[in-house]
Amino acid sequence: MACPTIRQRMGAGGQGRCWHFEPCSSQYIGALGTKVICDNIPGLVNQQRHLCQTYPDIMQSVGDGAKEWIRECQHQFRHHRWNCSTLDRDHTVFGRVMLRSSREAAFVYAISSAGVVYAITRACSQGELKSCSCDPHKRGRFKDERGEFDWGGCSDNINYGIKFAKDFVDAKEKMVKDARALMNLHNNRCGRMAVKRFMKLECKCHGVSGSCTLRTCWLAMSDFRKTGDYLRKKYNGAIQVTMNQDGTGFTVANKNFRKPTKTDLVYFENSPDYCVMDKSAGSLGTAGRVCNKVSRGTDGCEVMCCGRGYDTTRKTRVTKCECKFHWCCAVRCKECEDTVDVHTCKAPKRAEWLDQT
Structure with a gap:
């Protein structure tokens, strides 16, 4: 079966979590049967x-959400030693790094859960799903700090997206009663609620000359980048925890730190050293990564290359230049060549560091 390629990645204990769905036509799904397709998902x-089996159309949205959150993860960590790299040959997407209960794993669980919520909610509003549409509760008159308004348009059905994501994503974690599953469930919830946090009220004014004496409003999700930025800050402030004595919750690993709230990401283990390749820890290392010579941040050569130094090569690039607007309506540009220095991190000197097992 070529079409129903649906792979589950990264779940409880690091086994399976993100879902990738190859697109299938409705005719293909109908002919093959959803039961056969779903039974072939490992x-x-x-x-x-x-x-x-019950909601095959939503499974396509889950797949769309996976693509979106992976892109966002890679954007958020593009200038860091761990850059959310995917591994084409590894069914777990991120490799063995997800086996460790680190803050990176916490972020991935949160952003992936958020991506599922976002994709399902968007599909509801766009009329792509049979089981949901616009938020049915946003009807009638309401009041905010600017006065009264009428609910209208199509409010994003965020509560449906959250409920389905919770039922689907959390199901595997609830089958396992261990510390990692509890950590995953906590971070899943953080991701789901992060999307809801950035719901915004959008309105259209009615009245003489746009006087806005009457307003029609609806609730809409913000761009997914806001959720990514928010969870990235939560990653920076993630709290290391241990299980409490009765195994039902968390205790801070360091008593000098505050207790985690429902919006904090939590993790158990310290992150691996992402400076060098270490297959057992899932670290790809930073050898060959492009760095910024003049930056003192995480993208700077000193930090990115872990003090190993960097190589510099001169490359010629072609860019658009001297662009002019011509009436009407075209922009014509010339192609200009310039030479730039590209800096890449050196590999460790000790050969055995290149391929730790």
Whole structure:
């Protein structure tokens, strides 16, 4: 079966989590049958398989959400030693780095859960799903600090997206009663609620000359970048925890730190050293990574290259230049060549560091 390629990645204990769905036409799904497709997805628990069979159209949205959150993860960490790199040959997307209960794993669980919520909610509003549409509760008159308004338009059905994401994403974690599953469930919730945090009220004014004596408003999700930026800050302030004595919650690993709230990311283990390649820890190392010679931040050569130094090569690039607007309506540019220095991190001197196992 070529089409129903749906792989689950990164779940409880690091086994499976992100879902990648190859697009199938409705005719293909109808001919093959959703049961056959869903039964061929490895790693699904019974509840996930049931949801897959009942809502095959939503599974496509889950796949769209996976692409979106992976792009966002890579954007947020593009200037860091761990840059959210995916591994084409590894079914877990990020490799063994997800086996460790680190702050990177915490971020991935949160951003992936957020991506599922975002994609499902968007699909509801766009009329792509049979089981949901616009938020049915946003009807009638309401009042905010600017006065009264009428609910209208299509409010994003965020609560439906959150509920389905919770039922589907959390199902596997709830099958396992261990510390990692509890950590995953906590970070999943952080991601889901982060999307809701940035819901915004959008309005259209009515009245003489746009006087806005009457308003029609709806609730809409903000761009997913806001969720990514927010969770990136939560990653910076993630709290290291241990399990409490009865195994139902967390205790801070360092008593000098504050207790985590429902919006804080939590993790158990310190991150691996991402400076050098270490297959056992899932670290790809930073050898060959492009760095910024003049920056003192995480993208700077000193930090990115872990003090190993960097190589410089001269490269010629072609860019658009001397662009002019011509009436009407075209912009014509010349192609200019310039030479730039590209700095890349040196590899460790000790050969055995290049391929630790």
